Amino acid sequence: MTHPSSQDAIVKISGVTKRFPGVLALDRISIDFRPGEVHAVIGENGAGKSTLMNILAGDLQPDGGEIFVDGKPTAIATPLVSRAAGITVVYQELALCPTMSVAENIMMSDMAARSAVSIVPRDTMRAEARAALARLGMARLDPDTRVGRLSVAEMQLVEIARAIRQNARLLVLDEPNSALSKRESERLFEVVRQLRAEGVTVIYVSHHLAEVLALADRITVMRDGRTIETIANDGVSEDRLIRAMVGRDLDAATQWSLQAEGRSAGAAVALSVENLTAPGLSDVSFSVRAGEILGIGGLPDSGKDGLGEALFGLVERSGRVTIDGRELRPGDPLAAIRDGMSLVPADRRGAGGLLSMSVADNVVSASLPRFSMAGFLRRGAIRREARAQVARLDARISHLGQRLGTLSGGNQQKIILGRSLVTNPRVLVLHEPTRGIDVGAKAEIYSILRGIAEEGVAVVMISSEIPELIMNAERVLVLRAGRITGELSGAGVSEEAILARAMAS
Amino acid sequence: ESKLADFPLAERIKAKVDAGQPLDIYVSYHDVSNEFAPFMKAGVARAAAEEKVNASFIGPVGADADGQISEIETLMGKMDGLAISSVSTDALAPLIDRVLAAGIPVVTFNTDNPDSKRLAFAGQDLVQSGREAGKLMAKVLGGKGKVMITTIDAAAQWSIDRETGAREALKAEPGIEVIQTLNTGTDPQKIYSAIENAMLANPDLTGVLSLECCSTPAAGTWVERNKAADKVKVVGFDLLDQTVGLVESGDIQATIDQAPEKQGFAAVDLLAKFVKGEPIADVDTGVGIYTKENIAEVAKK
Amino acid sequence: MADTVGTGARAPAMDRFSMSRLLRARETGVFVALVALCLFLAFATDGFLTSVNLLNIGRQISLLGIMAVGMTFVLISGEVDLSVGSTYAFSGLAAGMLIIAGWPLAPALIVGLLTGMAIGLINGVLSTYGRLPSLIATLGMLSMVRGAALILTNGQPVTVNVRNGADAGVLETFAFMGQGYLFGVIPMQLVFFIIVAALAWVVLSYTNFGFKVFAVGGSAKAARVSGISVNTVKICAFVLMGLLAAFAGILSLAFLPSGQAGRTGLGLELDVIAATIVGGASLSGGEGTILGTILGVLIIGVMRNGLVLMGVSPFVQELMIGLVIIIAVGIDKWTMRRRA
């Protein structure tokens, strides 16, 4: 089947199929990407977006179908072939070398192309890396810093910087800004528009429909490994996209707004934090009532990223953290869980889940004492609980024994949330609870969080996504330079107010 | 002396003898990867040809008691006779007795196993050869000096036996002091470095008594390279190529040979004779002493 | 593997047993290699398929097997222990010296086992709280414990017999442990191996502790967030390893009945690690099963036995052992197209 437009397509995907054990990840996908367009690809978690991008990158091989580059059928057998065809990919799961410097990472593909005996041009490398970073407004990042020491957001920027300086004809951005602040994202969009103006084709994968609508020329919607439709971005609505993605109308969940102030007013204080000082945080004090959702916002180096681990006691800290008046000892996660705190960390592939273990094992891993008797695991109870959580969270898995690492990211996130829920927490601390999660799943997660808040759990939601805070939190604390610079509640919670306090000097 | 008449030979073997089939004899050496194994093996092959038996030369790579035991255990059902040089006397004695109890004749060679009920031993008396080495050391030192004993494996049975003999002989000399036993390890580089360092640490050493093949040429080489033949006298064991050369050049004063080929031959020979009904007794393969005077006998090979 | 229910990759054949399940399991490659090897030997030699020979193999692999079981825990927990050969020597010799000194059996054995656990404890503490890579910590301990054994015995062989002072009654029981046969047929060493492996299988697959070992090896950070005390779990794995190395060392002395600090268990660590990895455990942690380890130990034991039976020259044997290790692990990798 040949579209009339296929002649101008820089890359045309035709009937591409990809099967993983137990999953048909791509089912006869066909899309064409035209020169100089920003082409958004959207879809629920596990729809097959990253799989498709990995095929374009030469990282995965399709089981069927054809890919045309400039009209010629091309087998993208290795990443080298992909790059030779002018394709550059920013991976969803970052592909950086943590032991090397920022400059070395940015320049890695240049180095790959050079002869093995040539001398490494350190100064040029640094200069070019700095230039690439400057283009993203990141001139402050020292090109000699080791990447392993950067924050996730900084890593994402390094990855983008590496991609944009390769003069690609087709740039694939797979959820490039899931860890970026609003300002950094804006900067990225500027660069994308600039590239488009230079004639570069950009494939943009994202769960942020507002961004997609603001940026894209055309939008392809995927569902369950199939292309549902490709539409031009001329006045389509967000609802229309959601319907295409999900295949049904979402309930009002996405339309939430702040609930009545003081929903939890009068409830007892569940979590109280006094003079907390820890890496990146100094002298932070606040308290959360039972049933309250407290939002914590701030820019990337505001200290909010270390707050979860500090509360949970994974890092050294001073000050008092008490739950219902009982003081938590730092350095003892088991005691923290027993005393009623549970943490959902931001980095789900690193600190979050036990990727090599099964879904069932992950669900109960933080509540082992409850699922064992005299030291022996109660397999039956574990399976029952896991099945219940999977159902409650509507996680898409093929079976309870599936390794967590083989789930799509959104489903991994649900399982990790499930793990926390199983501990019956008094205080639930979530860090970036919906990073990289599709709209449908987001809505589900929000309603779960509200549900447990209504049951009297105190929820601390640390997030870079301001709309998420506005939508869910009764009260929002804003951090800057390790200190609380603002407390907003009720009608006072707005994007402008939060940003103002996050950036005030 | 052991006689077949006193030995409950296994029916299986008896039948083989009566049928005139060649016997399957296994010769288990304690480390088939060391430098003597080829000589032993040659002697075994010579005896097998002369006596018209099948002889297999087996044993662990690297002295390993467990390996030696496992191998013999595995082959027990096939062997019509076993000659063994034990990695460890104590560890192998029970197995030797088990093999004997199965009606299979066992002799020892090279390293005896006196705790077992073995029928006979072919080889050098190790304590005796150590004694000879001690006496030689005393002689070349003129009865006084400071001696270091070196060995690549201070804890091996043969080493312990020779050291016992050597120390006994040296103790009889009031003018001689044994300062230490240097355990060099088995890697050639490490042997040399250990000797080099020990010489530096003990500048007043006048004698090195090596208990085996391999630290002997290393000590001789050190003397040669440091032109110390007048100051430091070396007495050692065996006739490795390098050792022969160093005896010729006067860097090693004397070396004691243990005639490994003869030991291998005697091991098979004893078993073949025994099964034929001849009485057998220990065979002393002798202590051959070589100095500059007579080294020419072996140098031409 | 993809379709396993229950504990997934951990113990694939555990929840419900089926042939197709087994064939998809991680151990398949090694199992196929083992069966092929056995079939070949059954045809190529006449002594292989005799009960005497099979029980011989059983005995010969037992000590390696007991240690490999311990190593399975350590590797799954994401660490490695190079000191096991030295521990095997030290603890066995220590127990032997106590018996020679006239101690009753139980206290002598307990002290021997405790020394092994103490060494494991040091390994564990150095590798966790001490923040040393376990490879380095246990490499240092390899050397230190070997030195300690040499000092303890003054480099002399330790032979446990009445002549040296052991009580005759004690000796009888001790010798039975290493040399005896259950019902006159099954070597006691093999009996101990079977017991150890069975217990370890239960612990690893069915207990809380086994779960935690997989968790800390799979992702230490995630385990911490789940409230698992990573250091404690790792230290326990090391202590268990030390205990089992000591137990194997004591059985070895009971069998031989002689040991020598300069030589006993020298280089054993590589054999133990090889058997465990052949069985599917991974150096990067989080993977491994007791069944796999048993298969790995069997492959190595059967091959050694077969090469001897076939009358292969010892030098060629050395070469073949390397080849078979590579092929056995290779079959596993090369036959599995897709890996999680």
Added chain:
Amino acid sequence: MADTVGTGARAPAMDRFSMSRLLRARETGVFVALVALCLFLAFATDGFLTSVNLLNIGRQISLLGIMAVGMTFVLISGEVDLSVGSTYAFSGLAAGMLIIAGWPLAPALIVGLLTGMAIGLINGVLSTYGRLPSLIATLGMLSMVRGAALILTNGQPVTVNVRNGADAGVLETFAFMGQGYLFGVIPMQLVFFIIVAALAWVVLSYTNFGFKVFAVGGSAKAARVSGISVNTVKICAFVLMGLLAAFAGILSLAFLPSGQAGRTGLGLELDVIAATIVGGASLSGGEGTILGTILGVLIIGVMRNGLVLMGVSPFVQELMIGLVIIIAVGIDKWTMRRRA
């Protein structure tokens, strides 16, 4: 380490040299341990600080050092090579046999070095395209190559001298390589070590190949998506290791001048890996420097020498070596509060 500028942990003192830079470098811990050890020995013994002794140490560490340089590349690339002791034996003996057979020096040496590279190539191919963990692939090769060396020499010692058939002129040059002194003072082995280390330092720190070695070890995925051929780079690291192990083996034979397949280089792999890791290389790849490796080799060499000079019993020496390995690496870990 946290504050190092330049190329981060890789070659901290590379771009601009300053004392404070050096003191923050990864090698500091080892350096401090080395200085402490030397100071102690200078006071505790009288033979230590003599030029004869220091040059002796220099010679004694050279072969270990040459191999540790190769291991640095392999470890940085994220792999490990256990077969180096066997390669050292095989290649040295092979070259020696050719010399005895009357070959001229250059071809004999080249063939010897090529055997080492061939072994490295097999290690590399098995560990990359063969998808075996390098620990297993090279453990198998350890055994295979040792077997091959035994078969090649039939277990006989190989002594390179005129009586055995070596050409006198060839022998002279060969012996000079191993035993000679440059300007009558510096042992040739040390000269070779210095040359190898200097070249390796340049390659690792300044060339694109060095860059790629760090990249594939730091993150194979990142390297691959950047278009670096991960397999090729790793194979090259193994081949380099094989080449250097062969070179060390040849120098060893030239020095002694005799070797024996059953003993030469036995267990050397652990010494080499220990020295490299003491010097700061990491088993998980991406980390390591030539300077660190040199310090690691020195620590081990100085300590061996010092213990002998102090007349410490060999058993206690064994114990002390383990202790110093742990302490040397420990100082590094315990003094650095923050780690990347």
